[in-house]
Amino acid sequence: MIAKFYDGRSAHRISVQVDVLSDRIVFRKSEDTGVYDWFFRDLEAEKLSESVMTIRNRLIPDARLEIENAQAVRELQKKLKFRAAVMWTEDSKVFVAVLAFFLGALGIIFLFLDTWTDALVTWIPQKVEKQIFGDYASLLKKMQCDSPLAEAVVDSLAKKLMSPEEVKNIDIFIVDENQVNAFAIPGGTVIVNVGLLREVRHSDELAGVLAHELEHQAQRHIAKNLVKNSFVTTLGGLLAGKAGDLAGALTGLKFSRDFETQADQGAAIRLDRAGISRIGMIHFLKRLSEMTNVPQLLSTHPMEGREAQLMDGYDATKKLPASLSDADFKILKSAKCK
Amino acid sequence: MRAKFDGPWTDLLEISLKNLILRILTLGIYHPWARVNVRRFMWKHFTLGDDRFEFTGNGQELFIGFLKLVGGLMIFWSVGVAVQFLIPSLLPVWQVLVGMLYFVLIPFFIYSARRYLLSRTTWRGIRFGLSRVRTEYMQAFIIGGVVTILTLGLGWPWARFRNHKILTDATLYGGMPLRFDGDLREYYIIHLKALVLIPLTLGIYLPWFVAELANYNFKHTKFSEATLDMNIRGLDLLGIYLLTLIVSIITFGLGIPWATVYRAQYLADHFAVNGNIDFDKVHQMSLEKDAMADSVVDYFDLDLGW
Numbered sequence: 001m002i003a004k005f006y007d008g009r010s011a012h013r014i015s016v017q018v019d020v021l022s023d024r025i026v027f028r029k030s031e032d033t034g035v036y037d038w039f040f041r042d043l044e045a046e047k048l049s050e051s052v053m054t055i056r057n058r059l060i061p062d063a064r065l066e067i068e069n070a071q072a073v074r075e076l077q078k079k080l081k082f083r084a085a086v087m088w089t090e091d092s093k094v095f096v097a098v099l100a101f102f103l104g105a106l107g108i109i110f111l112f113l114d115t116w117t118d119a120l121v122t123w124i125p126q127k128v129e130k131q132i133f134g135d136y137a138s139l140l141k142k143m144q145c146d147s148p149l150a151e152a153v154v155d156s157l158a159k160k161l162m163s164p165e166e167v168k169n170i171d172i173f174i175v176d177e178n179q180v181n182a183f184a185i186p187g188g189t190v191i192v193n194v195g196l197l198r199e200v201r202h203s204d205e206l207a208g209v210l211a212h213e214l215e216h217q218a219q220r221h222i223a224k225n226l227v228k229n230s231f232v233t234t235l236g237g238l239l240a241g242k243a244g245d246l247a248g249a250l251t252g253l254k255f256s257r258d259f260e261t262q263a264d265q266g267a268a269i270r271l272d273r274a275g276i277s278r279i280g281m282i283h284f285l286k287r288l289s290e291m292t293n294v295p296q297l298l299s300t301h302p303m304e305g306r307e308a309q310l311m312d313g314y315d316a317t318k319k320l321p322a323s324l325s326d327a328d329f330k331i332l333k334s335a336k337c338k
Numbered sequence: 339m340r341a342k343f344d345g346p347w348t349d350l351l352e353i354s355l356k357n358l359i360l361r362i363l364t365l366g367i368y369h370p371w372a373r374v375n376v377r378r379f380m381w382k383h384f385t386l387g388d389d390r391f392e393f394t395g396n397g398q399e400l401f402i403g404f405l406k407l408v409g410g411l412m413i414f415w416s417v418g419v420a421v422q423f424l425i426p427s428l429l430p431v432w433q434v435l436v437g438m439l440y441f442v443l444i445p446f447f448i449y450s451a452r453r454y455l456l457s458r459t460t461w462r463g464i465r466f467g468l469s470r471v472r473t474e475y476m477q478a479f480i481i482g483g484v485v486t487i488l489t490l491g492l493g494w495p496w497a498r499f500r501n502h503k504i505l506t507d508a509t510l511y512g513g514m515p516l517r518f519d520g521d522l523r524e525y526y527i528i529h530l531k532a533l534v535l536i537p538l539t540l541g542i543y544l545p546w547f548v549a550e551l552a553n554y555n556f557k558h559t560k561f562s563e564a565t566l567d568m569n570i571r572g573l574d575l576l577g578i579y580l581l582t583l584i585v586s587i588i589t590f591g592l593g594i595p596w597a598t599v600y601r602a603q604y605l606a607d608h609f610a611v612n613g614n615i616d617f618d619k620v621h622q623m624s625l626e627k628d629a630m631a632d633s634v635v636d637y638f639d640l641d642l643g644w
Contacts, residue, residue: 006389013389062460131426
């Protein structure tokens with residue numbers, strides 16, 4: 001049979017007469033050159049169609065033999081190894097080593113991610129955080145609810161829950177936003193939506209939410225989340241595109257849950273220290289979990305297990321005074337933003 | 339010598355489905371091998387004068403290039419985070435520096451990726467290549483960019499002409515260079531026409547511009563005693579764009595391999611090399627080692643310009 005031969009040294013195409021033997025292919029470039037013996041063990045074939053096949057020889061990597069004969073293709077198909085471009089067929093040992101190293105490095109990164117980001121965030125001075133997020137706080141300040149009486153009441157309640165150091169550094173204000181929400185901004189600001197004041201049915205409920213947010217602030221959860229999420233998103237995006245987004249979302253969820261748990265634990269301690277009942281916080285969280293338009297407070301954190309955690313070691317029979325007087329609570333409930 | 343593309347779209351569909359499944363199973367790590375599979379298919383089914391092209395790269399080298407890219411980007415990311423949190427006042431300076439670096443690195447990676455791709459492409463068993471004009475190309479690219487901005491776009495054809503000429507003249511086949519003998523005035527006419535007609539026709543003129551420029555570029559490219567030739571039409575390109583879009587939508591992406599093969603067949607049917615090539619002067623070239631640039635170009639979706 002006639003085939004095309006490219007010797008890999010020049011660009012000439014040579015027509016050769018090919019004979020297929022039991023263990024090799026034999027062909028001759030021309031009458032005055034020697035015979036080429038291509039043993040099957042050295043060959044790798046690639047089928048292009050039912051009648052076309054290219055054959056390469058690992059001993060002469062640049063040379064190619066192209067056979068255009070359906071019968072010869074069928075015959076050789078049974079005898080030759082085929083070239084496949086799947087990752088484990090190229091150089092399996094190197095590939096497995098590289099992949100193992102890669103996955104191992106990833107595993108180590110994720111195993112110690114919490115420790116690393118915690119250390120990094122602790123290292124960043126809080127005033128730097130304030131510098132970075134100051135603009136955001138100023139922006140929200142423009143939405144501030146102009147209700148000095150309500151603000152003074154929220155402030156007095158928050159002060160009961162803060163350490164003397166926090167009283168100096170943490171700024172709390174109410175914004176004119178109807179969504180039931182409160183949140184902490186890195187750098188020492190806690191925002192309370194006027195919608196939250198309308199929703200609470202007892203001052204202890206508000207105290208619970210404030211204690212929770214103050215704890216996010218004290219433990220610098222937002223900064224930690226930002227660093228972690230930015231790392232995971234960057235790495236995930238680099239590695240797997242959409243799969244990376246999924247990984248980011250899953251790890252983001254995990255971070256939120258961990259942080260919410262820590263914030264709940266810290267909030268319980270703050271409430272106890274201030275002599276405020278934890279029951280209000282539990283009631284409020286339960287009610288929120290039943291709402292359909294769930295705000296940031298609970299969106300990543302289902303109620304299961306949370307009540308048990310807040311009640312752990314707590315004497316619910318203990319009678320404690322309300323955290324605000326009736327008159328102050330009325331001021332909150334009737335707060336109107338001008 | 340006429341060109342031909344004889345790849346069956348069903349084979350490409352099979353490759354695409356296999357790539358998709360393996361990408362999902364390996365969380366995307368398979369991506370470099372997937373690219374190699376598609377390239378091997380496209381190259382080996384493209385023939386010129388009855389001789390096939392071949393893509394000789396492998397997934398492993400692209401994967402290693404990709405790991406280098408990830409390492410580099412993570413360093414950038416870490417420095418960026420450190421600056422943002424530790425010295426926020428320096429953040430704007432850092433952002434400007436990164437912007438400038440990106441501008442400088444684009445031509446570097448375009449050049450390197452083209453060099454890699456050519457070195458992994460063979461025809462008649464002989465590799466293509468790109469001679470060492472990296473600095474010249476980077477200078478031309480950056481100066482061209484600055485001139486384009488300063489002249490409010492009027493320098494754009496001049497910049498593209500220079501970039502194209504440098505890369506074409508540096509392209510080698512078996513050690514022999516290609517030559518671009520286009521004329522700057524004609525280049526200007528093509529580009530100025532596009533600058534006027536693309537906005538006027540709300541972009542519809544774009545395929546006509548692409549076709550005219552591709553035809554011009556090929557018709558003015560010489561190799562040995564031969565001239566490359568391409569004769570594609572804007573209307574056909576528009577039809578192919580629309581067909582690809584419609585097929586992709588109605589088949590939920592499954593028809594993309596068919597559209598890809600259809601486009602390749604069209605381009606091959608309208609490409610030829612006229613004249614003689616002195617194959618006695620063509621000899622095998624050495625192999626480019628680094629495949630990182632190919633991953634960078636893929637990751638940032640940079641335009642190779644061909």
